[in-house]
Amino acid sequence: MHKTFRFAIIGSGNISRTYFQAVSKISEASVVALVSRSRTQPDFVPENIEIASTLGEIRAIFDGVILATPNGLHHEGAVDAAHLGKHVFTEKPLDITMTNMERMITACRENNVKLGVAYQHRMSPDNMTLKKLIDEGAFGRIYSADFAVRCWRDQDYYDSGEWRGTWEIDGGGPFMQQACHELDLYTWFFGLPNKVSSFTDTYGHDIKVEDHGVSIFRYDSGMTGSFIASTVAYPGFPPTLTLHTEKGSVILTNGRITGWYIQGMDNPSREPQGPIHSGAASAAVTDTIGHEVLLKDFISAIHNNSEPLIPGESAKLATELALRIYGKLEPSVG
CATH class of the missing domain: 3.30.360.10 (Dihydrodipicolinate Reductase; domain 2)
Incomplete structure (x- = not known):
């Protein structure tokens, strides 16, 4: 794996801004792509970041995704990413139904990728x-x-x-x-x-x-x-x-x-x-310390093949x- 963990962020709303800020403060991580259904480039996204309308369209090489979509759409991004062999870090909550949460957990387990959740409190x-x-x-x-x-x-x-x-x-x-x-x-x-x-x-x-x-x-x-x-x-x-x-x-x-x-x-x-x-x-989330801690732990869990601090089963x-x-x-x- 590349020494810098490369994320694609799915979603372009306010919480996406938070994750761009958090990742920018982590030396061992970077954002290489943004998935936006409208393919619009928000003002907080650097010009060198690839914009795609779906995960499968991304041309850049990436190692994992950050899900910054509305609550009830988290399972869609997680399952798609897992099937591509990409690790999954999601904004809270995990999802909004038991069925969709189990789909996320199962997809990540069966595809041997990590699933972490941003319950940073x-x-x-x-x-x-x-x-x-x-x-x-x-x-x-x-x-x-x-x-x-x-x-x-x-x-x-x-x-x-x-x-x-x-x-x-x-x-x-x-x-x-x-x-x-x-x-x-x-x-x-x-x-x-x-x-x-x-x-x-x-x-x-x-x-x-x-x-x-x-x-x-x-x-x-x-x-x-x-x-x-x-x-x-x-x-x-x-x-x-x-x-x-x-x-x-x-x-x-x-x-x-x-x-x-x-x-x-x-x-x-x-x-x-x-x-x-x-x-x-x-x-609006202005402090990113908790996100930074969890993202660093998530990357470490991938490198060490250990469980993230907040895995899907707990979240x-x-x-x-x-x-x-x-x-x-x-x-x-x-």
Whole structure:
């Protein structure tokens, strides 16, 4: 393999801009092509980048793809790339249905290519610390875990793309879109609940999906949880996780420990490397640190034939929980 890992980016929207910026900061990676169905060249794409309307039309040699298409189209790019023997890194969520996620995972496995997912909030130092402490049982019994993801999006946001606010392509409202990072953290920390009860509605937008809702979880351990996801919470607030445990309470705000009330244990919060995009008031992603970390790991996993930090099997849990919140999927049996 070429010493510089060569990516083709599929999709030319805002998140594509983020990936061009992230890859430009990685010495061992480059972008050689962009797939755009309209064959238009966005202003953030250098003139030397090849523009193609399909993956199969690309003339440049490339090693893998970055999927920057709308949620419900991820499986198309992943399956096409896998059949060409190209590794696949996808923007979150993995996809919006269990069937399409399994198609992605199977295609990559059968064609011996890697599949990585951009749930970069796991890379927050305090989120990693909390995960370690939960896995070690440091808090004793966890009584409850409550996540609130209160975002604001105006109607112009939903009108900016015909797929926005649709079941068919977006896959849902804030539970599937704005809050999927937090659903990923929730399932990473605690796994899937065995009982889910939800209330959702559309309050402030002309869209087909919910713009606000609350879901209640119950785990076999007895732990309860709640999850609020919204795009009507003006002006938008940082996501907040509150844990109540046998040893005390913890509050995380936008991936950082902001409240530590655990008996007999010092606050383990680590100095963050930089700002974390919360998405509370804007969909634009300006910091790329998390993307850079995951892309570097993805390239390393390919060179070392190891598993990426966030593989498809792990990433699919966030979508699975979103589908259960929507009542579109029954809990697994057995």
